[in-house]
Amino acid sequence: MNANPDSIQASRAPGVAFILKKSLISALVALVLFSLMIGVRTEAGPQGLLVYETRFGDLAAMVAAVFGGSIVVELLRQWWGPVGIARLMPSQLTSSLSVAGRWVAPVLLIFTFLVPVIFYDQRYILDLGILVLTYVMLGWGLNVVVGLAGLLDLGYVAFYAVGAYSYALLATNFELSFWICLPLAGILSAFWGVLLGFPVLRLRGDYLAIVTLAFGEIIRLVIINWQSLTGGPNGVSGIPRPTLFGIPLDNSDAGLAARLGIEFSPTHRVGFLFYLILALALLTNWVTIRLRRLPIGRAWEALREDEVACRALGINTTTTKLTAFATGAMFGGFAGAFFATRQGFISPESFTFQESALVLAIVVLGGMGSQLGVALAALTMIGGFELFRGLDQFRMLVFGIAMVLLMIWRPRGLIGHRAPTVFLERNQAISSDLVKEGHG
Amino acid sequence: MCHFDSNLAYLAQQLINGLVLGSIYGLIAIGYTMVYGIVGMINFAHGDIFMIGGFIALITFLILVSFGLTAIPLILLIVLLVSMLITALYGWTVERIAYRPLRHSFRLAPMLSAIGMSFVLTNYSQVAQGARVKPVPPIITGGHTLHESAGGFVVQLSNIQIIVVITTVVLLAMFTWLVSRTRLGRDMRACEQDQTMAALLGVDVDHTISMTFVIGAALAAVAGMMYLLYYGLVDFFMGFVAGIKAFTAAVLGGIGSLPGAMLGGLAIGLIETFWSSYCSVEYKDVAAFSILIIVLIFLPTGLLGRPEVEKV
Numbered sequence: 031m032n033a034n035p036d037s038i039q040a041s042r043a044p045g046v047a048f049i050l051k052k053s054l055i056s057a058l059v060a061l062v063l064f065s066l067m068i069g070v071r072t073e074a075g076p077q078g079l080l081v082y083e084t085r086f087g088d089l090a091a092m093v094a095a096v097f098g099g100s101i102v103v104e105l106l107r108q109w110w111g112p113v114g115i116a117r118l119m120p121s122q123l124t125s126s127l128s129v130a131g132r133w134v135a136p137v138l139l140i141f142t143f144l145v146p147v148i149f150y151d152q153r154y155i156l157d158l159g160i161l162v163l164t165y166v167m168l169g170w171g172l173n174v175v176v177g178l179a180g181l182l183d184l185g186y187v188a189f190y191a192v193g194a195y196s197y198a199l200l201a202t203n204f205e206l207s208f209w210i211c212l213p214l215a216g217i218l219s220a221f222w223g224v225l226l227g228f229p230v231l232r233l234r235g236d237y238l239a240i241v242t243l244a245f246g247e248i249i250r251l252v253i254i255n256w257q258s259l260t261g262g263p264n265g266v267s268g269i270p271r272p273t274l275f276g277i278p279l280d281n282s283d284a285g286l287a288a289r290l291g292i293e294f295s296p297t298h299r300v301g302f303l304f305y306l307i308l309a310l311a312l313l314t315n316w317v318t319i320r321l322r323r324l325p326i327g328r329a330w331e332a333l334r335e336d337e338v339a340c341r342a343l344g345i346n347t348t349t350t351k352l353t354a355f356a357t358g359a360m361f362g363g364f365a366g367a368f369f370a371t372r373q374g375f376i377s378p379e380s381f382t383f384q385e386s387a388l389v390l391a392i393v394v395l396g397g398m399g400s401q402l403g404v405a406l407a408a409l410t411m412i413g414g415f416e417l418f419r420g421l422d423q424f425r426m427l428v429f430g431i432a433m434v435l436l437m438i439w440r441p442r443g444l445i446g447h448r449a450p451t452v453f454l455e456r457n458q459a460i461s462s463d464l465v466k467e468g469h470g
Numbered sequence: 471m472c473h474f475d476s477n478l479a480y481l482a483q484q485l486i487n488g489l490v491l492g493s494i495y496g497l498i499a500i501g502y503t504m505v506y507g508i509v510g511m512i513n514f515a516h517g518d519i520f521m522i523g524g525f526i527a528l529i530t531f532l533i534l535v536s537f538g539l540t541a542i543p544l545i546l547l548i549v550l551l552v553s554m555l556i557t558a559l560y561g562w563t564v565e566r567i568a569y570r571p572l573r574h575s576f577r578l579a580p581m582l583s584a585i586g587m588s589f590v591l592t593n594y595s596q597v598a599q600g601a602r603v604k605p606v607p608p609i610i611t612g613g614h615t616l617h618e619s620a621g622g623f624v625v626q627l628s629n630i631q632i633i634v635v636i637t638t639v640v641l642l643a644m645f646t647w648l649v650s651r652t653r654l655g656r657d658m659r660a661c662e663q664d665q666t667m668a669a670l671l672g673v674d675v676d677h678t679i680s681m682t683f684v685i686g687a688a689l690a691a692v693a694g695m696m697y698l699l700y701y702g703l704v705d706f707f708m709g710f711v712a713g714i715k716a717f718t719a720a721v722l723g724g725i726g727s728l729p730g731a732m733l734g735g736l737a738i739g740l741i742e743t744f745w746s747s748y749c750s751v752e753y754k755d756v757a758a759f760s761i762l763i764i765v766l767i768f769l770p771t772g773l774l775g776r777p778e779v780e781k782v
Contacts, residue, residue: 237772437582
């Protein structure tokens with residue numbers, strides 16, 4: 031009666047011969063795949079003609095690695111059981127986890143506030159923190175479009191670019207201050223969001239995806255080619271640094287340090303930038319949370335779940351979609367303006383499809399719609415990306431592999447559930463497997 | 471910005487160039503549209519499969535030449551077969567590793583996995599073969615003068631252009647036959663309509679989907695080889711731009727429709743060529759993408775796409 035689970039596992043488990051056979055097949059496939067691409071290296075020869083050299087050692091190493099790797103994967107699969115089956119956790123563990131989950135956000139927030147104090151001397155960590163927060167903000171902005179309204183946007187970087195170039199051009203040409211340009215950048219980006227929104231109103235799903243992708247590319251190509259305005263591939267340099275409402279953060283007599291009577295340190299500006307992006311990101315978060323409780327936020331979520339039902343209920347899908355695009359784009363524009371003022375130099379290279387994919391990956395990994403999830407995903411992705419900085423050209427390779435593996439491991443994101451905004455009597459977390467989402 | 475002259479010879483020349491470019495886009499677009507029709511996902515890595523096909527054709531060509539083979543038709547045949555075979559295996563592997571585990575997952579997961587796979591393939595070939603552009607000397611030379619106008623403008627049809635167009639037409643004919651007349655084609659159409667029902671009726675869905683990726687990758691390999699022959703170079707980043715153009719073509723033609731993919735490919739090729747010859751070279755991609763957006767405003771499911779019937 032009381033069968034030992036281990037013995038069941040063992041009897042079901044495929045034998046050694048099976049594992050060896052599977053691994054041999056993988057190694058054989060790898061041999062064919064890598065035979066020409068890794069086994070042979072092409073180089074420009076002395077007369078400019080291509081010559082090649084063989085690298086059978088590398089090829090053998092790669093095939094051996096695939097062979098060993100697939101044995102390990104098969105063994106892991108036996109040990110772990112089939113992928114995709116939800117594991118039942120004891121209720122005690124679940125409840126203690128949910129208690130811990132409630133504390134994650136405030137603890138993380140307090141820690142973030144303290145980062146410039148704790149790591150005052152470590153410029154690298156501060157810079158990394160600013161970068162992570164920029165992506166948190168972008169993730170939260172895109173979350174409005176993808177996570178809440180369910181509109182698949184592959185060209186989000188376009189709004190980031192519009193915001194960055196708006197600030198850069200307004201500041202360098204008209205010498206407007208950052209605090210005037212910031213809302214302008216947001217408004218301009220929102221305007222472009224509406225402009226993009228119009229043609230895609232009737233499109234669904236993947237048509238929407240390709241149009242947004244095309245839009246992102248159009249913006250980038252126009253920036254590259256409109257040299258008289260944007261400086262083309264050379265970008266815009268000498269973008270003014272932000273000021274504390276008119277007081278510059280430099281070591282001049284009018285600077286903040288001199289006015290306060292303290293010694294100037296370049297870290298002041300980094301710290302200021304850190305709190306600036308933190309404030310902007312929190313503004314995004316706050317606005318999103320508030321909007322979710324307004325009729326428009328409810329309409330976004332309804333639109334995500336079922337567009338036909340939305341229409342039947344009399345929701346104006348046109349304005350709903352346009353406001354989602356405009357709101358998301360506005361936050362992208364703010365983030366762009368911040369990016370421009372932090373870097374002091376922008377060029378089209380910063381606004382490639384890779385950035386859009388990265389932000390989308392953050393939103394999806396964050397569990398689509400979960401604010402905390404997006405923040406954690408941004409921290410994981412950007413932090414991980416920085417960890418592999420030393421890998422140089424292998425970095426994007428590792429990033430791509432990580433993206434594929436993460437998707438296979440957690441297709442619904444790191445935080446795979448979200449609480450419904452509207453509920454009857456008591457709030458109940460629902461598994462995201464039960465809700466339909468992302469049906470543009 | 472645009473200048474139109476009424477030189478018909480010039481127009482004819484651009485028409486030829488556009489059709490050749492469009493054939494290459496069309497071959498890639500078929501892979502997108504087939505995968506979309508059956509699995510319902512955008513295979514973002516398909517552009518990179520095309521790039522891998524170009525690289526494998528290049529390497530095979532170099533090896534054959536260094537072995538002292540001189541018969542051009544024989545070389546081309548071997549290069550074609552080898553690159554189709556190995557690239558098809560790439561397509562199969564990508565599906566097996568990155569898409570099959572996510573087949574019944576929610577819709578965005580396979581797409582992000584595909585974007586990740588696209589990064590993997592791009593950077594894999596950068597690491598394996600270097601970041602530099604790989605040029606090859608023209609392999610097929612010569613051509614025919616079709617018309618010599620009074621102004622001295624010559625309409626040329628080069629041999630390589632003929633080969634690209636003939637290869638495309640032959641492959642399309644074979645492919646159409648495969649989809650409409652063979653067992654595999656019937657299985658593919660069955661899976662496209664209803665995977666569960668097809669599985670119940672004895673269609674091996676996994677195998678059919680794998681074969682879809684294999685065929686798509688093989689066609690992309692041919693496109694990669696044609697690109698190599700036509701432009702005489704490959705580089706690790708060419709998959710991205712060609713990929714979005716081809717995907718644009720597939721969407722323009724109506725995604726899921728095979729004749730639509732070819733039609734869209736030709737349309738994008740012609741738009742690009744005409745824009746760069748009559749207007750500005752810099753904005754040719756902008757023109758192609760803008761036309762896509764404009765077409766989709768009026769025909770939300772593309773030129774030949776069926777309107778999606780939504781069941782409540």
